[in-house]
Amino acid sequence: MANQASASSSLGATTGAVSSSPVISPSLKFVISNLKFLVPHSLTSDNFPIWSTQIAKLLKANGFAEFLDPKSALENINPNQDSQNWQVTDQNLATAMCSMISPAILLYVIHLESTHEIWSLLHARFQSSNRSKVIQLTNELQNVSMQNISMTQYLTEIKKIVDQISSAGSTVDPEDVMIYILNGLPPAYQSFTTTVRTMQNSISLDNLYTLLISEEIHLKVAALKFPAMPDNKSALYAFRGRGRRGNVRSANDNAPVNKSTQTSAIICQICKKKGHMANACWHRLNINYAPTQQ
Secondary structure (H helix, E strand, O other): OHHHHHHHHHHHHHHHHHHHOOOOOHHHHHHHHHHHHHOOOOEOOOOHHHHHHHHHHHHHHOOOHHHHOHHHHHHOOOOOOOHHHHHHHHHHHHHHHHOOEOHHHHOOOOOOOOHHHHHHHHHHHHHHHHHHHHHHHHHHHHHOOOOOOOHHHHHHHHHHHHHHHHHOOOOOOHHHHHHHHHHOOOHHHHHHHHHHHOOOOOOOHHHHHHHHHHHHHHHHHHHHHOOOOOOHHHHHHHHHOOHHHHHOOOOOOOOOOOHHHHHHOOEOOOOOOEOOOHHHOOOOOOOOOOOOOO
């Protein structure tokens, strides 16, 4: 009987020891095993908003959001989880998080113990730097201009800056993006920008991109069909510089030039009316317009 009691006591002690050992839940195993697949890029100085969003969503989806909260870590408010299991889970999450941080940034958090300490320090460190980056990128967006590049390159440059601002944790209103685009266009697009600004109905960025590409094509075609007239002073200077014969004046040199006659000779390729070119036509943005028969 004494041996049976001793054996039962030993078995109970063994069972108690086994039951008190920390247990790694299936959710924790899933996060640790698939972290690098679900968050494919390590944290760098340029991708914190995207990286932190992916990490936060992953932990929340698997029931570990409380480990990012300092209050939960201090109070351990979950009554169904003892302190030992909490520590084991927290250390596994902290280790997994550190494995997704680049070596240059890992130096700043390697001495921290808990998941929420690492999370809080990263947020504090990147918040100020991201604010400065957003200000710098916004300034670049306000000063971007088309200059000598194509319309596609110009719009791509603006989109790249807007995407960088989004990656830094901020957003740009589409109306503001439209204003920046119009402000950066060269003088040849003046009539186009005036038309867009005076539209009663709002226009989307996608439609604006399409209209700008179409406008660029119209301007190129108009420039080929109607080359710019040389400046009067430049033409007179070139005429007088042709040796002794440059001093000979034609009988019509002093005749006044009728500008209205020259203007009326121009025929618009869109509405077929006289007096203006296609790039100045009010109907060039109306894809449903059909010219009336003359």
